[in-house]
Amino acid sequence: MSSDITSSPAEVAVTVNGVARALAAGSSLRDLIEALGFAGRPIAVEVDGDVVPRAALANRTLVGGERIEIVTFVGGG
Amino acid sequence: MHSVDTTAAIPALDDAPLVVGGITLASRLVVGTGKYATYAEMARCLDVSGTDCVTVAVRRERLINAAGENILDHLDAARYSLLPNTAGCYSADDAVRVARLGRELLRDMGSATSEWVKLEVLGDTKTLLPDPVGTLEATEKLVADGFSVLVYTSDDPVIAKRLKGLGAASVMPAGSPIGSGQGVLNANNLRICLEYLKDGDPAYPVIVDAGVGTASDVAFAMELGADGVLLNTAIAHAQDPVRMAAAMRAACQAGRLAFLAGRMPRRLYATASSPDDGRIVRPT
Numbered sequence: 417m418s419s420d421i422t423s424s425p426a427e428v429a430v431t432v433n434g435v436a437r438a439l440a441a442g443s444s445l446r447d448l449i450e451a452l453g454f455a456g457r458p459i460a461v462e463v464d465g466d467v468v469p470r471a472a473l474a475n476r477t478l479v480g481g482e483r484i485e486i487v488t489f490v491g492g493g
Numbered sequence: 494m495h496s497v498d499t500t501a502a503i504p505a506l507d508d509a510p511l512v513v514g515g516i517t518l519a520s521r522l523v524v525g526t527g528k529y530a531t532y533a534e535m536a537r538c539l540d541v542s543g544t545d546c547v548t549v550a551v552r553r554e555r556l557i558n559a560a561g562e563n564i565l566d567h568l569d570a571a572r573y574s575l576l577p578n579t580a581g582c583y584s585a586d587d588a589v590r591v592a593r594l595g596r597e598l599l600r601d602m603g604s605a606t607s608e609w610v611k612l613e614v615l616g617d618t619k620t621l622l623p624d625p626v627g628t629l630e631a632t633e634k635l636v637a638d639g640f641s642v643l644v645y646t647s648d649d650p651v652i653a654k655r656l657k658g659l660g661a662a663s664v665m666p667a668g669s670p671i672g673s674g675q676g677v678l679n680a681n682n683l684r685i686c687l688e689y690l691k692d693g694d695p696a697y698p699v700i701v702d703a704g705v706g707t708a709s710d711v712a713f714a715m716e717l718g719a720d721g722v723l724l725n726t727a728i729a730h731a732q733d734p735v736r737m738a739a740a741m742r743a744a745c746q747a748g749r750l751a752f753l754a755g756r757m758p759r760r761l762y763a764t765a766s767s768p769d770d771g772r773i774v775r776p777t
Contacts, residue, residue, distance in 0.1 A: 435556060469601075487552060488551075493724075
């Protein structure tokens with residue numbers, strides 16, 4: 417690692433489905449999805465109220481403080 | 494096991510299919526996927542009901558045990574059009590958020606109904622009655638965002654007309670409160686809703702959504718001229734859900750046939766079915 421990022425924290429804190437979670441700095445949304453074991457599952461992702469399409473997950477780097485919702489379909493009327 | 498074939502005895506309907514938001518449905522029954530004891534029972538009920546359109550809800554994925562079964566493992570997306578709902582939303586903004594997540598899930602699946610939403614904006618946790626103001630607001634926002642909005646509403650004809658005016662793909666008045674099993678409580682309001690919504694636009698789809706308790710409720714709604722009926726609990730919480738699913742299928746077809754056939758007028762007094770002429774006796 418280069419010395420110019422030593423001021424960056426090693427982790428970022430986000431909230432996933434209402435639960436606080438720490439991730440390695442520089443993690444993308446896709447990294448989070450994979451860490452949670454949701455890769456390939458039928459899910460949709462929202463960050464701070466806005467949907468992030470699957471194709472954009474890898475390019476969305478988490479900076480900390482995001483409120484993330486990961487949803488799927490369940491039975492309902 | 495059940496061996497009910499409700500279609501064998503029913504003649505083919507000379508009837509145009511139900512089209513909602515550009516999607517043609519073979520069945521006029523829309524069935525919810527909630528409250529079944531098991532996914533296997535749900536799948537069997539959907540199969541027996543004859544439906545080709547089912548509702549689903551959008552909820553947080555479980556962070557623990559995420560490898561568990563998903564409802565989509567038990568729903569053939571090639572067979573059933575999926576209609577995601579906004580159940581549990583009490584504001585227009587929340588409903589729009591949930592609708593967009595449902596759309597993203599369907600788009601990701603390549604679903605033909607990805608722009609569909611069953612809009613519910615609820616006003617009260619006890620009655621689950623719709624909030625008419627929030628429902629109007631959310632309908633406007635979702636239509637502007639390109640959704641085909643199938644909107645759950647009360648049986649108020651004025652609100653129904655306003656929702657259609659805002660561009661709803663289908664207005665879905667409740668027969669009675671969600672999950673109450675009380676059937677159609679105000680047939681006259683439904684009649685007026687149907688008259689207003691279909692005025693000059695007979696193909697406009699009106700689906701009675703909520704309140705069905707048993708098969709006669711479905712038949713009655715269809716006899717009034719509803720284009721379809723959406724139900725869930727009446728099947729899922731029947732003593733024998735699979736048999737009730739068959740009953741709902743038959744009732745939907747019976748009610749539709751009766752509507753198309755046109756019922757006889759009601760009369761206060763009797764009219765004899767056997768001829769007066771040739772009687773060997775006289776009335777006393």
